[in-house]
Amino acid sequence: MNFSFKIGTIMGIPIKLHVTFLLILPVFAYVFASSPNPYGFQEVMPVTTRYTLSTLTALLLFVSILLHELAHSYLAKRYGVTIDSITLFLFGGVSSMEEMPRNPSQEAKMAFAGPFVSLVIGAICLFVYGNFLSSSAELLENPAFKVIWILGVMNVVLGIFNLLPAFPMDGGRVLRSLYARKMSYVKATQSAAAVGKFFAILMAIFGILVGNLWFPLIALFIYVGATEEERSTLASVTLETVAVRDLMTKDVVSVPPSMSVEDLVHFMFENKHMGYPVIEGGLLKGIVSFTDVRRVPPLERPVLLVRDIMTKELVSVPSSAQAHEALKFISGRNIGRVLVIDDGSLVGILSRTDLVRTLRLMSE
Numbered sequence: 001m002n003f004s005f006k007i008g009t010i011m012g013i014p015i016k017l018h019v020t021f022l023l024i025l026p027v028f029a030y031v032f033a034s035s036p037n038p039y040g041f042q043e044v045m046p047v048t049t050r051y052t053l054s055t056l057t058a059l060l061l062f063v064s065i066l067l068h069e070l071a072h073s074y075l076a077k078r079y080g081v082t083i084d085s086i087t088l089f090l091f092g093g094v095s096s097m098e099e100m101p102r103n104p105s106q107e108a109k110m111a112f113a114g115p116f117v118s119l120v121i122g123a124i125c126l127f128v129y130g131n132f133l134s135s136s137a138e139l140l141e142n143p144a145f146k147v148i149w150i151l152g153v154m155n156v157v158l159g160i161f162n163l164l165p166a167f168p169m170d171g172g173r174v175l176r177s178l179y180a181r182k183m184s185y186v187k188a189t190q191s192a193a194a195v196g197k198f199f200a201i202l203m204a205i206f207g208i209l210v211g212n213l214w215f216p217l218i219a220l221f222i223y224v225g226a227t228e229e230e231r232s233t234l235a236s237v238t239l240e241t242v243a244v245r246d247l248m249t250k251d252v253v254s255v256p257p258s259m260s261v262e263d264l265v266h267f268m269f270e271n272k273h274m275g276y277p278v279i280e281g282g283l284l285k286g287i288v289s290f291t292d293v294r295r296v297p298p299l300e301r302p303v304l305l306v307r308d309i310m311t312k313e314l315v316s317v318p319s320s321a322q323a324h325e326a327l328k329f330i331s332g333r334n335i336g337r338v339l340v341i342d343d344g345s346l347v348g349i350l351s352r353t354d355l356v357r358t359l360r361l362m363s364e
């Protein structure tokens with residue numbers, strides 16, 4: 001299920017809204033409308049003006065977040081990283097990119113670009129408010145200008161929060177690139193993740209001591225993010241040195257399309273594999289897995305054939321591909337295995353289990 005939809009394209013990057021964004025926008029507008037001066041419009045009358053201003057503030061805040069993400073994407077594109085999309089969701093934006101640049105100075109600049117833009121927007125807003133508007137009491141009376149003040153404060157907070165030296169914040173990436181100048185990328189990721197986790201624990205303890213539950217919540221978000229970043233970096237770096245041909249099962253066991261599903265179940269138990277290519281007359285017709293079998297009610301299994309339930313759309317990788325490419329491919333499509341095809345002929349099959357086993361062996 002896809003919970004986001006496209007609203008436009010900037011710099012060739014599709015901009016998407018996540019449904020959680022549509023839920024949070026009225027919440028933000030409500031918070032601004034009901035907060036007292038100077039962080040909200042509680043005193044503004046009539047009510048329609050109050051809600052118009054607070055909705056405008058919420059919208060401009062998300063425009064600021066989009067600009068923050070675009071700053072990351074702009075540099076990423078310059079460094080040759082493909083950006084699939086930018087999605088605005090509950091707590092901000094996420095740029096979905098193929099891979100982070102491994103060059104430490106490029107990663108540092110790219111990570112810093114977002115918070116930098118937030119701080120610049122914040123500084124401009126606060127400067128305009130402080131210097132031009134505050135010189136005239138008449139202008140200050142106008143509640144419309146408080147939009148500028150709130151945006152200024154929010155952007156400064158956003159910039160500083162993102163510079164916290166902890167994954168998954170931008171500051172965590174800046175920290176990793178500093179470590180990566182002195183050690184391997186894997187070690188640098190582990191060190192930066194350790195700092196992030198330590199930071200998260202301190203934050204949680206602080207929150208509990210002062211009785212503010214927002215801190216432990218954000219700390220949990222940081223802790224999970226740091227762990228996830230560490231895990232995925234280790235996986236991709238470890239599997240980078242291995243080719244698909246070193247891990248794939250070479251003597252592929254196949255089944256004919258005319259086999260009944262009932263027989264296929266017995267065949268699976270005997271052969272201990274969960275997925276098989278379907279071959280007829282030397283030609284590859286499809287792939288059938290335990291997931292396909294499970295969709296068939298037991299009573300229909302003797303009458304249905306493999307050709308009725310197999311997946312005909314074939315996805316494959318060449319045997320020369322890097323194992324981490326195959327892992328991205330398998331996780332991205334949420335499939336259990338991929339066929340290995342060289343020059344049109346099936347040379348092997350690579351399963352998620354093969355990859356996970358290799359990861360476990362290599363990280364010991």
Ligand SMILES: [Zn+2]
Nearest residue numbers: 114115162170
């Ligand atoms: Zn950012």
